[in-house]
Amino acid sequence: MKWRHKDLLDLDALQAEEIEHILHTAGPMKEILLRPMRKLPTLRGKSVVLLFYEPSTRTRTSFETAAKILGADTTNFSVAQSSVNKGESLLDTARTLQAMNVDLVIVRHSSSGAAEFLAQELRAGVINGGDGEHAHPTQALLDLFTLKEKLGSLQNKKIVIVGDILHSRVARSNVLGLKKLGAEVVLVGPPTLLPAEMKYLGVKLSYDLDAELPGADAVMALRLQLERQQSGLFPSIREYSKLYSLNRQRIKRTGKRTIVLHPGPMNRGIEIASDLAESPLSVIDEQVTNGVAVRMALIYLLIGGTSGDMA
């Protein structure tokens, strides 16, 4: 398949075959990742900039590891030590990066649309590492990879996503990808975090986790931002956990050997109980490994296209 995208901003821009192609490419990448000696010359001489405006350890490290294994040079442009704190606008930062002739920019930003904004300004490729409450396509891709690894085809598989759907870029991107691959998705959360307008996604919305668990092939718990409680969106952490926390007892309701995902970092004891996170049903650590593989695949597809063999 000929790769036709300069950027990856969200999964809505990709066709199902393109998503499959990324996941297919991630397979051999994972093998490389698990080798004892893992450094490829594939992207030697290519420069990848990590532009993270929000604190993030796992996503940034995952991208950086992926780029380095492929042989690219990585530069961290993190907010704390940068001119961003001197009031430089995203536009001027984009122009600066352009002037440095970088090949790929991975951006995380608290404003929805920041990645698209950069993509319009830059000749370099842009990967959206999470923009506001809009999209987090690489998280969705690594979740899809993990789900397919465990469940095979996702056609008609029942996937339940539970938590703060309204503010979740992870949920939005996941639904786009899951629908394209034929899964049945159910979104679950309290009404204040799952308002009626989320029906735009075209999947079932429910307030009742216990009612949706039967038959679920996979359940994904979202991280709960604790400040949502302070802004009045739900009365207490206690009540939230009572209604929506995943634990070993509750997961039995699926009547299957259901796998459990979490994008991390976890609030243990709030959206997911430690006993479940540590159980064999949990694929949370594998999600992290797969994240590197999927990001390797993506970086390779975006900027490795002309550099010959991949491995």
Add this chain to the structure above:
Amino acid sequence: MIWLKGAFVVDPGQNLAAERDVVLKDGMIVKIAPNLQPEDVEAVLGLQSLEEIRQINAEGKYLFPGLVDVHVHLREPGQEDKEDIRSGSRAAIRGGFTSILAMANTIPVIDQRALVEFVRLQGQRAGFAKVYPVAAVTKGFKGEELVEMADLFEGGAVAFSDDGQGIQNAEIMRLALEYAKLTGCPIIAHCEDKNLAGKGVMRRGEASARLGLRGIPASAESVMVARDVLLAAETQGKLHIAHVSTKESVQIIKKAKEFGVDVTAEVNPHHLLFTDEDISLTATAYKVNPPLPTRADQEALIEGLLDGTIDMLATDHAPHTWEDKAKPFAEVPFGISALETALAAVWQGLVAKGKLSVPKLVELWSLKPAERFGLAAGTLKIGAPADMVLFDPDCKEVISADNLESKGHNTPFLGKEMQGFPVMVWVNGKLLLENRKIIDVKQYI
């Protein structure tokens, strides 16, 4: 002295929509009649020959009374990088507006007589559209203490408004409606409940959910409209609702009018022509407050405009610099720069499509606003000031930074071709626009 021949004059103030000749003298309209002959004109003007008279063939064009825009942000004093009174009043002329009301949310806020007089004088110094100051309702827009309304009125304020901010405290709003009776001026309400609006940047709904942008529920406006008409009813005060954008607001205003409340309302062209579905994450020119409505709201707004619930059109011209708007959507300021595109937009979007008649357009954008705010404008009756717009429905123009007089290029129409523009504009009989170009007047003082 001017003899305008064969224009199609539309002046709902005298129930006129027909081909007429119009004669101007000393800044006023002195004759308006069909097919004038040279001797008629000489007689009217008391002249022996037509040598000193400019004769203009206006066949195929409309003549409107100068449009009156009751909602304009001119940014001066304080934010002259976005706009100033001169650039904004030139933009008004290019857009067909001969009288404009300048909102008070400048830096400093227009809450003292000296500031009201400054705005008025800056308008006179510029010498383009007539600039009428709107003064703040509360000192510093803090929503706590009323301004010296009587003094500000003497200084030239024609209305009071905390537009851009709104008044959260219902008791302050009630007091404002009472106290403004000393002046006879309306309170212009910016209806926005700050708690409901929160950190929203567009209308709350499926479109905002899809984009991952924080939503402003329709209720953020409607609950305040309901509050303010109830307060106007109780006080028998004079209320004007700015930028109505929701179906519920229209319903409430309609009901209030049935109960005899002294309320009028305006709608902005962008709320009639765009919806929340038109917003994309990088289209920051579409970010405006109140936010672009849903399709259902838009239909209700148009219906309200046609049935008289909504009394007038107004631009809410809100210029910003390009760098203000060159950021991610959530971070840019609200506002659309509209003076120079609004008429063409409404012409193309509503009039040319048969949704709005030409006389209704003139009523909504000239007669009614002049009446409500007590301005000497809005009609071409004999003896009225010759504030006039010669409008060419065939005139096309590509909107570009090069031809805009406003410093604000933050319009969804930038780069697009539009049709239906003023080709000549007069204020007090003085020609200020010809062939789409401002005629520079010498600045005095």
